[in-house]
Amino acid sequence: MKKVLKKLPALILALAALLSVCATALADDMVGPGPVLPLPTVKKTAVAVTQVEAARESAGSIRVTWTAAPEAAGYIVLRKAPGDKGWRCLGLVNAGGETTFLDTLDSTAPQQYLYRVDVLPADRDRYVGGEGAVAAAANLLVCVDPGHYLGSSGACTDDGKTYRECEFVLDVGLRLRDILENRYGIQVRMTRENEKIELFGLVNGQSEVEDRGLFSQGCDLFISLHTNAKANPVQGYAAWYQPLYINKPTVILNTMACSDPLVVDIANRAGLNLAAANYRLGIENQPNFGPATAGAIPHMGDKPKPGAAPVLVCWRKGNRGDYYGVLRGSNAVGVPGMIIEHAYHTVLAMRKLANDGVLAPLYADIDARAVADAYGFVDLSAYT
Numbered sequence: 001m002k003k004v005l006k007k008l009p010a011l012i013l014a015l016a017a018l019l020s021v022c023a024t025a026l027a028d029d030m031v032g033p034g035p036v037l038p039l040p041t042v043k044k045t046a047v048a049v050t051q052v053e054a055a056r057e058s059a060g061s062i063r064v065t066w067t068a069a070p071e072a073a074g075y076i077v078l079r080k081a082p083g084d085k086g087w088r089c090l091g092l093v094n095a096g097g098e099t100t101f102l103d104t105l106d107s108t109a110p111q112q113y114l115y116r117v118d119v120l121p122a123d124r125d126r127y128v129g130g131e132g133a134v135a136a137a138a139n140l141l142v143c144v145d146p147g148h149y150l151g152s153s154g155a156c157t158d159d160g161k162t163y164r165e166c167e168f169v170l171d172v173g174l175r176l177r178d179i180l181e182n183r184y185g186i187q188v189r190m191t192r193e194n195e196k197i198e199l200f201g202l203v204n205g206q207s208e209v210e211d212r213g214l215f216s217q218g219c220d221l222f223i224s225l226h227t228n229a230k231a232n233p234v235q236g237y238a239a240w241y242q243p244l245y246i247n248k249p250t251v252i253l254n255t256m257a258c259s260d261p262l263v264v265d266i267a268n269r270a271g272l273n274l275a276a277a278n279y280r281l282g283i284e285n286q287p288n289f290g291p292a293t294a295g296a297i298p299h300m301g302d303k304p305k306p307g308a309a310p311v312l313v314c315w316r317k318g319n320r321g322d323y324y325g326v327l328r329g330s331n332a333v334g335v336p337g338m339i340i341e342h343a344y345h346t347v348l349a350m351r352k353l354a355n356d357g358v359l360a361p362l363y364a365d366i367d368a369r370a371v372a373d374a375y376g377f378v379d380l381s382a383y384t
């Protein structure tokens with residue numbers, strides 16, 4: 001206790017310094033009447049942080065890093081939520097050390113944040129601290145799994161263009177990652193970012209499909225991206241030339257996701273918006289689907305109740321829990337997960353639009369919006 005008392009004056013001084021710095025930083029943003037001051041004889045040079053990054057370190061913390069600015073004595077780290085008017089001062093970091101700050105959040109509830117780092121100039125007579133660059137971040141981590149790998153899914157060539165599910169969903173996945181990160185500040189972990197997959201030191205066929213789901217450990221959500229194929233082709237049609245009427249999206253949930261209203265909301269948004277987009281593009285002819293309800297997710301293949309609109313969200317039980325390995329894996333590590341089958345690639349009209357580059361950006365946008373809208377997140381790209 002005595003030790004604390006001894007240190008008390010120093011602590012008070014440090015606190016007062018920080019509060020004064022924060023007050024100055026906030027006052028810079030304010031405009032109001034004041035005394036008329038003589039013009040300065042020396043024009044001050046503005047110094048500012050030009051690059052700042054923010055990334056989720058855990059559900060309860062976000063790490064802010066920036067590039068050092070010349071002539072800085074210190075940095076003021078500021079934060080605000082997208083709807084907030086003013087910036088909140090988080091702390092002061094002395095120059096000369098590491099240019100990083102760990103923001104410990106008040107809550108682990110998913111939330112978007114904006115971060116700014118301003119400069120405190122060493123020589124205040126010659127330099128003035130300008131507003132720093134802004135970075136967006138959220139305490140949300142999504143694992144994106146572009147299904148398969150090169151050679152593990154079939155291919156079909158039409159008009160000289162080859163459709164491979166593994167290539168198409170990689171294109172969707174990389175776009176989805178970029179949209180989630182750049183537009184919404186959501187952090188993404190990818191199971192693969194090129195034609196092969198390497199998880200836990202195992203490459204391609206060495207690993208089990210379940211490993212993709214296990215890789216999502218610690219994430220808030222797992223999304224596996226696919227396009228569908230009919231296991232038993234409709235009679236009279238060749239395997240790769242199925243009739244248009246079979247085409248629709250399907251979202252398959254893992255067991256724990258079935259009772260999670262927020263994840264079911266994401267699945268509904270993805271499924272319904274994909275169906276509407278496919279219908280609008282003329283590659284699907286059945287638009288009348290309804291939303292699924294958490295706690296009452298139908299098993300794959302269940303017929304809808306009489307009079308009820310069919311739903312696009314389902315789950316499938318296997319001998320060892322979830323039927324699909326990726327969903328079994330994510331469920332085993334406590335991460336709610338889903339497979340999104342965007343459309344049937346065994347329908348020629350779908351493949352043609354995919355090969356023309358129409359579908360990957362559209363599907364990535366729909367998937368990203370499904371996640372962001374369910375969490376109530378907004379587009380932050382205008383701020384950064």
Ligand SMILES: [Zn+2]
Pocket residue numbers: 147148165225226227228
């Ligand atoms: Zn697939």
